[in-house]
Amino acid sequence: xxxFSFFSPGTLDEALSLLSQHKDSVSVIAGGTDIVLELNERxxxxxxxxxxxxxxxxxxxxxxxxxxxxxxxxxxxxxxNDPYIRDHVKSLYSACYYVGSPQIRNLGTIGGNVANASxxxxxxxxxxxxxxxxxxxxxxxxxxxxxTDFYSGAGKTQLEKDExxxxxxxxxxxxxxxxxxxxxGKRKALVIxxxxxxxxxxxxxxxxxxxxxxxxxxxARYPKRLPSIEHYLVGKPITxxxxxxxxxxxxxxxxxxxxxxxSVGYKKESVKGVANKTFNSILKDFSLSGGEE
Amino acid sequence: MKKRGRGVASMWYGIGNTGLPNPAAAxxxxxxxxxxxxxxxxxxxxxxxTTAMAQIAAEELGLDYxxxxxxxxxxxxxxxxxxxxxxxxxLISGNATKLAARQAxxxxxxxxxxxxxxxxxxxxxxxxxxYSCKDNSVRMTYKELMAEMKKHGRLAVGAGAYNPKTTYLxxxxxxxxxxxxxxYATTIAEVEVDTETGEVEVxxxxxxxxxxRSINDVMVEGQIEGGVVMGEGxxxxxxxxxxxxxIKNPIFSKYLIPTAMDAPDIYSVVVECEGECGxxxxxxVGEPALIPSIPAIAAAVEDAIGVxxxxxxxxxxxxxxxLDKQKER
Numbered sequence: 001x002x003x004f005s006f007f008s009p010g011t012l013d014e015a016l017s018l019l020s021q022h023k024d025s026v027s028v029i030a031g032g033t034d035i036v037l038e039l040n041e042r043x044x045x046x047x048x049x050x051x052x053x054x055x056x057x058x059x060x061x062x063x064x065x066x067x068x069x070x071x072x073x074x075x076x077x078x079x080x081n082d083p084y085i086r087d088h089v090k091s092l093y094s095a096c097y098y099v100g101s102p103q104i105r106n107l108g109t110i111g112g113n114v115a116n117a118s119x120x121x122x123x124x125x126x127x128x129x130x131x132x133x134x135x136x137x138x139x140x141x142x143x144x145x146x147x148t149d150f151y152s153g154a155g156k157t158q159l160e161k162d163e164x165x166x167x168x169x170x171x172x173x174x175x176x177x178x179x180x181x182x183x184x185g186k187r188k189a190l191v192i193x194x195x196x197x198x199x200x201x202x203x204x205x206x207x208x209x210x211x212x213x214x215x216x217x218x219x220a221r222y223p224k225r226l227p228s229i230e231h232y233l234v235g236k237p238i239t240x241x242x243x244x245x246x247x248x249x250x251x252x253x254x255x256x257x258x259x260x261x262x263s264v265g266y267k268k269e270s271v272k273g274v275a276n277k278t279f280n281s282i283l284k285d286f287s288l289s290g291g292e293e
Numbered sequence: 294m295k296k297r298g299r300g301v302a303s304m305w306y307g308i309g310n311t312g313l314p315n316p317a318a319a320x321x322x323x324x325x326x327x328x329x330x331x332x333x334x335x336x337x338x339x340x341x342x343t344t345a346m347a348q349i350a351a352e353e354l355g356l357d358y359x360x361x362x363x364x365x366x367x368x369x370x371x372x373x374x375x376x377x378x379x380x381x382x383x384l385i386s387g388n389a390t391k392l393a394a395r396q397a398x399x400x401x402x403x404x405x406x407x408x409x410x411x412x413x414x415x416x417x418x419x420x421x422x423x424y425s426c427k428d429n430s431v432r433m434t435y436k437e438l439m440a441e442m443k444k445h446g447r448l449a450v451g452a453g454a455y456n457p458k459t460t461y462l463x464x465x466x467x468x469x470x471x472x473x474x475x476x477y478a479t480t481i482a483e484v485e486v487d488t489e490t491g492e493v494e495v496x497x498x499x500x501x502x503x504x505x506r507s508i509n510d511v512m513v514e515g516q517i518e519g520g521v522v523m524g525e526g527x528x529x530x531x532x533x534x535x536x537x538x539x540i541k542n543p544i545f546s547k548y549l550i551p552t553a554m555d556a557p558d559i560y561s562v563v564v565e566c567e568g569e570c571g572x573x574x575x576x577x578v579g580e581p582a583l584i585p586s587i588p589a590i591a592a593a594v595e596d597a598i599g600v601x602x603x604x605x606x607x608x609x610x611x612x613x614x615x616l617d618k619q620k621e622r
Contacts, residue, residue: 184492187530188554189552189554266613270490
């Protein structure tokens, strides 16, 4: 482990001022489930480490005027145990539930999961399907952007060294919406995602799909919206048959994303099963036949 | 689609190598406060042998488990115990412990016989008391016995060593009698295979093991449960990936073993029978617990999807590849 200065600010203002002072070489630690590994493996070279875990104001889940606001320091366990998230934002609930193990979920934060931008992050996939917005603060001010834009940088996020991701928010799913997230891994816990699929669907009063947001994770470098699937779904009745009609599209999409990767053979087949599980969960949420029993 | 299947596997497994000498020893002393020092070379690597040795000593001496203080695998004081391997310690160190306890008991019986005026062979040592099998009102407590020992300047010490009868094997053909005793087991596994993702979920395992005499039921069940989960790892998870002789995944984040979430419902069945040569008839269950779980799971996968796999582990990638081939046929 290389030497570094360690700071543990108690307030957001203090943290932002530390980040601007040390912005040439600084890392932020929250739950530490990613960064401590990097420190131990000597991969980490920042001269200053700012521990934000004592900033209690950044740990909350609230619904205000139809918008769900999540403080960046909320842990996966916080979200998993939040009754609103569990009952109304199933995709995010599942994404949190399937992270690592209880110990990791007790420490790991949603802000860290988003900001760390691991190819295998679970919550970013769900958050993109919810069309979430991230709030970034620095001593100089505040900016907001869609999480899809946040990930649009070449290999990195849009987060500047003096900025802190403080909040993630998205429109609360309405009564006419259902969400789901499926994680395919090599075992049931403590496992890195092989494919993550998050879906948000909206239906009108005739059970016709009026909005679809479909995101695949762990295939490309960042989770990706799938416009062709979304386009296919909108305007069609929400039925098992409709969903079955796009299974082969998923397969082709995965193949096109990673045609030369050794895992492509498995991923392009198994994605069909992942899509099935995800759509079954949607059907069940809409209380339609064909959903999981 | 999810398809279920069941598989059965049976085995017999040799306990106590006889092809080469295979000894272990124990030292014991019953102290004046009726506590016991037991020293065994037998290394407890988590399977519970130290508990088993204490139980065997307590049984032989007529004392309680709590009276026995075991020092194990400390080369400063403990005698040779041999390796904790080959499912041998309960059989071999168990017998050595019993023989050591019996030697100490010989001295105790001489003194008790004089005090109670009962022939040694009629004495029963049980529940911290010594009494006559002919008239159990003729009795003394262990405390009284140890006071009597002190009066006579006698010490209750014992040493025991056990080595299965070494038969040796034919140097050319390796024919002969390679083990002193055999354990038997049958395991039934039920799995569910997801034909879309290739995932194999081991749902339920029933594993029945003839252990001769179970020294400690809960520990035997624990051994069986551990063996089943280890077998599940072998059957569906644990894959050593290598290229040019270098292992590519020498780390537990990439070499996956089952987590508690992956473990099936396990029903351990402990079968007891005449165990012949072991202490109180105990054989061994360490390796037997693992072995039949593996073919049982592989057979259950075959039952579910009709594919006979000839290598392990059976990964989701393997399942989808074979199902694809099946479709082409």
